[in-house]
Amino acid sequence: MSNKYVLVINSGSSSLKFAVIDSQTGEAALTGLGECFGLEDSRMSWKYQGNKQEVSIVGEENHHQLAVKKLVDIVNEYNLTNDVIAIGHRIVHGGEKFTKTVQIDQQVLKDIESVKELAPLHAPANVIGIKAALEAFPSLPQFAVFDTAFHQTMPPKAYTGAIDKKLYDEYAIRRYGFHGTSHYFVSREAAKMINKPVDECSFISVHLGNGASVCAIKDGKSVDTSMGFTPLAGLMMGTRCGDLDPGIIEFLINKGWSAEKVFDTLNKKSGFLGVSGLTSDARGVLEAMEEGHEGAKLAFQVFTYRVAKYIGSYMVALDNLDGIIFTGGIGENSLPIRSEILNYLKIFGYKENAQADADARFGEEGIITTEDSPVAMVIPTNEEFVIAQESVALMK
Incomplete structure (x- = not known):
């Protein structure tokens, strides 16, 4: 040992x-x-x-x-x-x-x-x-x-909410972001994959699991991310709604819903589960979709469309892009979801290498686009390794 x-x-x-x-x-x-x-x-x-x-x-x-x-x-x-x-x-x-x-x-x-x-x-x-x-x-x-530390390099324009400044001054309401340990790890591994110093690399990291977030990484640092003040914001997730018109909350409260019921629904009964009406698990959604279930098909479409939209919007935060990184349980393993997201990104020149994409699953990493395409890759995350490394580094 x-x-x-x-x-x-x-x-x-x-x-x-x-x-x-x-x-x-x-x-x-x-x-x-x-x-x-x-x-x-x-x-x-x-x-x-x-x-x-x-x-x-x-x-x-x-x-x-x-x-x-x-x-x-x-x-x-x-x-x-x-x-x-x-x-x-x-x-x-x-x-x-x-x-x-x-x-x-x-x-x-x-x-x-x-x-x-x-x-x-x-x-x-x-x-x-x-x-x-x-x-x-x-x-x-x-x-x-x-989990929030990696995102503390975001500039004010990325973390500031368009709300009364008093809410930030008094309650620290702003964008914090999560999955920071995962985004940190895969961006370092991606830099090794393309043989470039990480502080010269820019990536869009896409962590897709029961919780899901996108992170724009410029010169190795987080400059924007999709989760917000809480992990409820951003992408549609297993049971979380992601981005939502806040006016809906007032509408439901006026209908007699308690605040507790509203947020229980948005946190625990939305996302894949809410849209499909079946399950919060992406594997179950894909299986039901293959069997012709309309709710599952819609959940797949909403999820992949929203992920692709976020990736496209985060190109604005970067001067160049060395690669899109897929990670997390869904990002590492779900071939249909990755394929559909890349299909949405055709306008940016992305072309899937079907065989490479199929090979980069179940713990395997790799570039999943063709040689004449911008780079997209799969890198399994290892948050525990980061925690272990950072602990030992501080001991020294």
């Missing part, structure tokens, strides 16, 4: 993902997931050297606490304890306070708690995960890596 292993913890609102990552290679010695916290079927599964195990998480305590306790047992069981040199936490929202990775102390913990209004679903869970890990691993240095 290497002594460069970092335990990466991603504590979500009802889940806890974890991995023990080699900070030099990005390979995972152990991966796991605790899910359905707060429900009767709360459980935890993990994989070590190809072997998968699962247990139920039952108890009076907070399930995040129980999951971290079980995680300690798992790390000890596989004799990984002495090989782990740090713990890295994925933190969804850093507000304007955090522009880079920081080592966690009591002040940092307070500062993370202070921006919880900006991410009410994720921030409390992030804090619970940190506190549980500090208690479980008191001797290890722990670091916070922020």
